[in-house]
Amino acid sequence: MPDITQLNLMIVDDDEFAIELFLCALEELEIQTCETACSGQEALALVESRQSVSPLDLIICDIEMPDMDGLALLRHLAEVNFDGKVAVISGLDSDILRMARDLGKAHNLDVLGAIQKPIQKEALALLLDQVFNEPFAPKPKPFGKRSVSADAIQFGLDNDEFTLFFQPKVNVQSQCVFGAEALIRWFSSEFGGIVGPDEFIPLAEESSLINAITERVIDMSIQELKRFKAEGHRLKLSINVSMLNLSQLDFATNLAAKLKNEAIDPSDIILEITETALMRDATNVLEVLTRLKILGICLSIDDFGTGYSSMSQLQHIPFSELKIDRSFVYGAGENDSTRRILESSASLAQQLAIASVAEGVETREDWDRISALGIDLVQGYFISKPLPPEDFSTWLREWNGLTEN
Ligand SMILES: [Mg+2]
Structure with missing residues (x-):
């Protein structure tokens, strides 16, 4: 010892x-x-x-x-x-x-x-x-009881326990639905309920199960997007990807092949990439990102503001969207430094001529503040919580009915 x-x-x-x-x-x-x-x-x-x-x-x-x-x-x-x-x-x-x-x-x-x-x-x-102790390994476990293992994740994959919820993104000016973010949910039979992404994504990344998980998310996303389209909705679907997925050299070509098979336009897909993870820079990742861009797939910098060298990442990677982290959006009225980060993120997106999205819009005040700052898109409980696919279809019909009148 x-x-x-x-x-x-x-x-x-x-x-x-x-x-x-x-x-x-x-x-x-x-x-x-x-x-x-x-x-x-x-x-x-x-x-x-x-x-x-x-x-x-x-x-x-x-x-x-x-x-x-x-x-x-x-x-x-x-x-x-x-x-x-x-x-x-x-x-x-x-x-x-x-x-x-x-x-x-x-x-x-x-x-x-x-x-x-x-x-x-x-x-x-x-x-x-x-x-x-082991570095970084002991991640805080909610409730301090359950411990998710790689085997449990594999079991979840084998038994189709993963599913997607959809949270709408709405254009602030037109109030039209722009698209939705696909969010993974794990209904685990072993743990008797929903296991949050925070509880299994880091482990999946450590055990490289993240590739199987992201592939599952992509497959399900494509199927749901096809269904939404068949119902007459025009949507862009945002999918979260891990930096580890992007270090797989065949990631872009595999995704392109899947889209082609299902006749989905690559420009209907947005890949959300977390800024902090981006800093684990690798030439493979840049190659894959460049290929994705060439294929016409949009790249979004996710959780913007929570990492560190945001600016330098924006220089190197051809993002077309900047997603401002919820922590700078909800309640930005009460906190000066939060509001300043929100404002500078909005103006940064404008200067770079890329779309800005505010996540975590929960109140009328949040919406008004976002609108005044000229932010393009909004996502959050003020619009809708993440919904299962069928409920999302219903929500789309209702929202579109409302905004048409
Ligand atoms: Mg995201």
Whole structure:
């Protein structure tokens, strides 16, 4: 059993007083030794000098530092292939800490977490407890009871337990239905009810079952889209894909073949790609995205605003739609920074001449705010919750009946 008091630890902070406080907290936890660095440069030099002798197990770094800040330090640590663990600390608000943590993960660093200054002994102890645990693996399980396994997902696939719900996207100006997002639902017999995507998608990604799941979603989407069309509805269908799907070199050609077989126009399909996942950049992914674009399939940047280097992703990938994350939409009236992100996302989409979608529109106020900002499309409970296919058909008829009058 590894001994936590033997950890090779380093704190990086330009504030000497903060370092003192940190060392006191460590001492209370009976950790006597800790490297200290008061700048990013000094930290990097220490990392390199110790690499072959006794590599550091954990670096805890402040975000705000002159010259090289914590964010730049994370990048440099990734460049030197630092394979210990990392945590960030800051007196800044929790959103910034969360973003810094996500950035570290995007660099493929083993990020334990983020803690707020002033550092409390308890928070530090919790962080250190994680050092010997598996990185990222323990995802919070809702209700703390059930644990979904790859076998259970496979069973779900074999027994057709996955199905799609559809949530409409409506044009703000015309109020016409533009399309819908297909959302996967798992009615698990083993767990006796619905298992949410958050509970099985990360595991499916780890176990590469995500390819089978996405293929199932695509097949079901195509069938439902055909049915909606047969009922006389013109719709564009949004399908969520994982970055792992896009690293499969034959993804685009397989999808194109399926669409051709079913006589679906590629421009009726929008693939939603999560921005944070995008940062695990790979040449395969770019090749596949380029091929999809050539085929005429629309690419949408999903959950916009929750990742980090949104701007740089937009430069490299030919997106035709930007989906603003719900956290910047619902209740944006009450929070200044939320509203600013919403506004700048809307104007960014306008500057890039791509469609903007606001997710999570739940109230009249949300709708009015979105409308005033010139956002093109809206999705959320104010319009409709996600619906099973038959209910979605009914909803379409009712909505179209209403908007025609
Ligand atoms: Mg989505």
